[in-house]
Amino acid sequence: MREWWRGSVTYQVYPRSFQDDNGDGVGDLPGITRRLPYLADLGVDAVWLSPFFRSPMKDMGYDVSDYCDVDPVFGTLADFAGLVARAHDLGLKIIIDQVLSHSSDQHPAFAESRAQRVNPKADWYVWADPRPDGSPPSNWLSVFGGSAWAWDARRKQYYLHNFLASQPDLNYHNPEVQDWALGNLRFWLERGVDGFRFDTVNYFFHDPQFRDNPADYRAKPEAEGNPYGMQYHLFDKNQSENLAWMERIRRLLDEYGAASVGEMGESHHAIQMMGEYTAPRRLHQCYSFELMGYEYSAAFFRGKLSEFFAGAPEGWPMWAFSNHDVVRHVSRWAEHGASQDALAKQAGALLLSFEGSICLWQGEELGQTDTELAFEELTDPQGIAFWPEPVGRDNTRTPMVWDGSDYGGFSTARPWLPVKPPQLARHVAGQAGVAGSVLEHYREMIAFRKGSEALVAGRTRFLDVGEPVLGFVREAEGEGLLCLFNLSAVAVSVTVEGVGGLVGPVQAASLEGQRLVLGPNAVAFMDVTGEVGVRD
Incomplete structure (x- = not known):
């Protein structure tokens, strides 16, 4: 299962x-x-x-x-x-x-950790002494801007915060x-x-x-x-x-x-x-x-x-x-x-x-x-x-x-x-x-998707189709689905082989014989019936 x-x-x-x-x-x-x-x-x-x-x-x-x-x-x-x-x-x-x-810096564990250097939560966050010139221990940056280190006057150390200074990093070591x-x-x-x-x-x-x-x-x-x-x-x-x-x-x-x-x-x-x-x-x-x-x-x-x-x-x-x-x-x-x-x-x-x-x-x-x-x-x-x-x-x-x-x-x-x-x-x-x-x-x-074993669990095999068309086959046991997408606002057409008619939620696509017209932002799904081929 x-x-x-x-x-x-x-x-x-x-x-x-x-x-x-x-x-x-x-x-x-x-x-x-x-x-x-x-x-x-x-x-x-x-x-x-x-x-x-x-x-x-x-x-x-x-x-x-x-x-x-x-x-x-x-x-x-x-x-x-x-x-x-x-x-x-x-x-x-x-x-x-x-x-x-x-x-948060308002979490009780951080309040205890920052109170002094020796207590049960002292090592729960990432603390470090300043460099000899008083600067932070490394050049690490915060995602939200500035140094990833904030000075704490209680412990006279820096603590690490990869995000806001009010979001101190926990010490998973x-x-x-x-x-x-x-x-x-x-x-x-x-x-x-x-x-x-x-x-x-x-x-x-x-x-x-x-x-x-x-x-x-x-x-x-x-x-x-x-x-x-x-x-x-x-x-x-x-x-x-x-x-x-x-x-x-x-x-x-x-x-x-x-x-x-x-x-x-x-x-x-x-x-x-x-x-x-x-x-x-x-x-x-x-x-x-x-x-x-x-x-x-x-x-x-x-x-x-x-x-x-x-x-x-x-x-x-x-x-x-x-x-x-x-x-x-x-x-x-x-x-x-x-x-x-x-x-x-x-x-x-x-x-x-x-x-x-x-x-x-x-x-x-x-x-x-x-x-x-x-x-x-x-x-x-x-x-x-x-x-x-x-x-x-x-x-x-x-x-x-x-x-x-x-x-x-x-x-x-x-x-x-x-x-x-x-x-x-x-x-x-x-x-x-x-x-x-x-x-x-x-x-x-x-x-x-939920009704297609190929889409839920099938492996992907990409096809060599030129831009702007993305083409791939999703294949599960006994089931295959060709998926084609025109990733542009300009219509294109391709020749398809080894597939049946259009199925599923098709958009701006039409099939005439083996010629598939893909309109702007087209979506096309086709059941696989044989050896799949897609040509310009």
């Missing part, structure tokens, strides 16, 4: 922005629970919830002050229990975020910290969660010698918006100890039959590292940001998928085009679309045809775009620090749009981030049941 997560489709929910049921302008757990039937009808297998734990919200919940409680802005532990029960009744799995590489982290996982496993998404999974360990990172040989000579990318991060993350820690986590998850997915926060060798982290007895799945950039070409997608499966035949990827950290893909790839709808539907079909597991970002099934925000509307510390470029993450995190009413049916009060007219124009009520809508296309495509 195949494990449920292999080939699954997960839907990421950002709790602050999904549904507000108590009228305070911020989404909550009861709101998510009320909307679960929509996700079940969409056809996804699992729901990933971004953090809802107690937090001062300096980084919108990715700074946790209590890992075993729900922040009051989202509800209560009883609300969470109700959410899990309702999801399971609907046949949905629940995956929750775990932000374990760092905590200390076995007590690992045991504590496993205890947090067990707390939620006992409450019925089906798995975890691990934030910044390659950040757990650091070089204990605090060696300086070298300059990135690929970096431009001039500084970019965020200088973090100018270093080659050899020592502040990506340490070999991470892999043994993944194996400890896996042993615990196996006790409960729970699944895992890791976020690979790395710009070097990310595809290779996804394979390493999902090798047998480590994480079940892993995703990176490799498919969340601006490139949209047949060679690009073929290269990334081929690289993973060639390097990690026993690993398992999770592919995504968008999430809460990046510009929405319909905005990123707009120049490649004949229209917003055509691009949105093609991207959905393309993603859902990939070998591996799939993750959808809330609203992408509506063809939603990024929201243009003024500086004074921002809440994201990254967006504020690097204004105007990069733009930060608030633009993709604006509320889910359920209908055309004020605030899009998300709340009866002014939302924490605005719902603007371009986003308000794309709502669930306006697309549900409407033939040809982006939402109905996603529903059809998810159902097509």
